Amino acid sequence: MRTLLIKNGTVVTHDGIKQADILVKDGKITSISPNISENSNQTIDAKKLLVMPGGVDVHTHMELPAGDIFSSDTFETGTLAALHGGTTTIIDFANQTKGQSLKKAFSRWQERANGKTYTDYGLHIAVTDVNDNTLREMDEFFSGEGVTSFKTFLAYEHNKINLENLRMVMKKAKELGGIVSLHAEDGGILEKKLCEFQKTGKTSPEYHYLAHPEIAEEKATAEAIDLAIKEDCPLYIVHLTSKKALDHIISAQKNGAKIFAETCPHYLVLNKEKYYNPDHLEAAKFIMSPPLRCDEDREALWEGIFNGHIQVIGTDHCPFTLSQKKKNLSEFWKIPNGIPGVENRMELFFHEAVNRRGLSLTEFVKLCSQNPAKIFGLENIKGHIAPGFDADIILFDPNEEHILSSETHHMNVDYSPYEGMKIKGRCKKVIFKGKVVIDDNKSLISHPEGIYLKRT
Numbered sequence: 001m002r003t004l005l006i007k008n009g010t011v012v013t014h015d016g017i018k019q020a021d022i023l024v025k026d027g028k029i030t031s032i033s034p035n036i037s038e039n040s041n042q043t044i045d046a047k048k049l050l051v052m053p054g055g056v057d058v059h060t061h062m063e064l065p066a067g068d069i070f071s072s073d074t075f076e077t078g079t080l081a082a083l084h085g086g087t088t089t090i091i092d093f094a095n096q097t098k099g100q101s102l103k104k105a106f107s108r109w110q111e112r113a114n115g116k117t118y119t120d121y122g123l124h125i126a127v128t129d130v131n132d133n134t135l136r137e138m139d140e141f142f143s144g145e146g147v148t149s150f151k152t153f154l155a156y157e158h159n160k161i162n163l164e165n166l167r168m169v170m171k172k173a174k175e176l177g178g179i180v181s182l183h184a185e186d187g188g189i190l191e192k193k194l195c196e197f198q199k200t201g202k203t204s205p206e207y208h209y210l211a212h213p214e215i216a217e218e219k220a221t222a223e224a225i226d227l228a229i230k231e232d233c234p235l236y237i238v239h240l241t242s243k244k245a246l247d248h249i250i251s252a253q254k255n256g257a258k259i260f261a262e263t264c265p266h267y268l269v270l271n272k273e274k275y276y277n278p279d280h281l282e283a284a285k286f287i288m289s290p291p292l293r294c295d296e297d298r299e300a301l302w303e304g305i306f307n308g309h310i311q312v313i314g315t316d317h318c319p320f321t322l323s324q325k326k327k328n329l330s331e332f333w334k335i336p337n338g339i340p341g342v343e344n345r346m347e348l349f350f351h352e353a354v355n356r357r358g359l360s361l362t363e364f365v366k367l368c369s370q371n372p373a374k375i376f377g378l379e380n381i382k383g384h385i386a387p388g389f390d391a392d393i394i395l396f397d398p399n400e401e402h403i404l405s406s407e408t409h410h411m412n413v414d415y416s417p418y419e420g421m422k423i424k425g426r427c428k429k430v431i432f433k434g435k436v437v438i439d440d441n442k443s444l445i446s447h448p449e450g451i452y453l454k455r456t
């Protein structure tokens, strides 16, 4: 039996903060109490460090096909970068292709991911073609593969479904005990805007922002919430960016609807000014959908976090290199959509939320680890420090300062959206299932040991 003892740390979980030691046996946490004196193979002194659950990022796109290219992090490089930043579990998306089965999507993603991840991972399935077979397959994947969450889109030719189809997916998910997530943008509004800009020669990157107006997000959010209430199905809005959409979420939550919201660090830290850079490649670094918004939206998101209306910080990690971004700079709709972030999420959010705005440590753990684990069916193994849970633990120095840069990050992308930003708070050690895998920014692991997680 392999044992690890973490001594003298300040243990932070969603339900409290205490001085305690943690004993780990064969990758699982077995006890937490002051002054554990059992012999162990390895003992770590966590004095002056915060001891928190490993991060759970439920929104990543590793090796995502985008036309004839892929997002630049593979499951291997992306999950190793995640570990460096304290994230020990990811949930990525297997996207159905219209005309094909969910099975095909799932197996294509498993070919890329299985055996190649340094973190544990799950897969959501994005449902883009709703028919009898798809609905039957939702049953199969729920019970057979532990896929408890189904993503939907109301925009984009390849992904879009209509409201009646969304209702059918919700009805099925409700019957199964699963959850539906939504990329909330209205396709009709987006198509009209794009067409207008193409016709009038407005094709540079700032029009990406103007082609994805807040109203498109608000409309899709409101319509999906109405359906979710009618079908009594839990609904999770991914990458929320704007105040008006959030207002719909808040009023539904106040009426008791099971509506959850996620936002991402870039929407909390950056704003739309990035798109007005005369250097179009600089602007292209920030092209993702929905786009960055104005400061008023950003402040509303922060308020939503502090008031408990936003439950999860995800990243929507989907990096493209500068050479991938560089093609077609004069036709904004052809610039690959996505921004890196999986490695930065915990440290950057800690700095912005805890240091700068005074969020409590327990809320930090809820937003980055426990809530995502709970909402997506990992409640009893991830996101918490308690007996029986996987020993995914980070030792975090709240006072160490460092500078974010593409020269030092581990993500396979040659720019950082946060280049040069000085932040306080750093993961000093990352423990993955009882093993120290990152120590002072060095990886101690030689090959991927993550497994696929069947969720419940």
Ligand SMILES: [Zn+2]
Binding pocket: 059, 061, 316
């Ligand atoms: Zn995404």
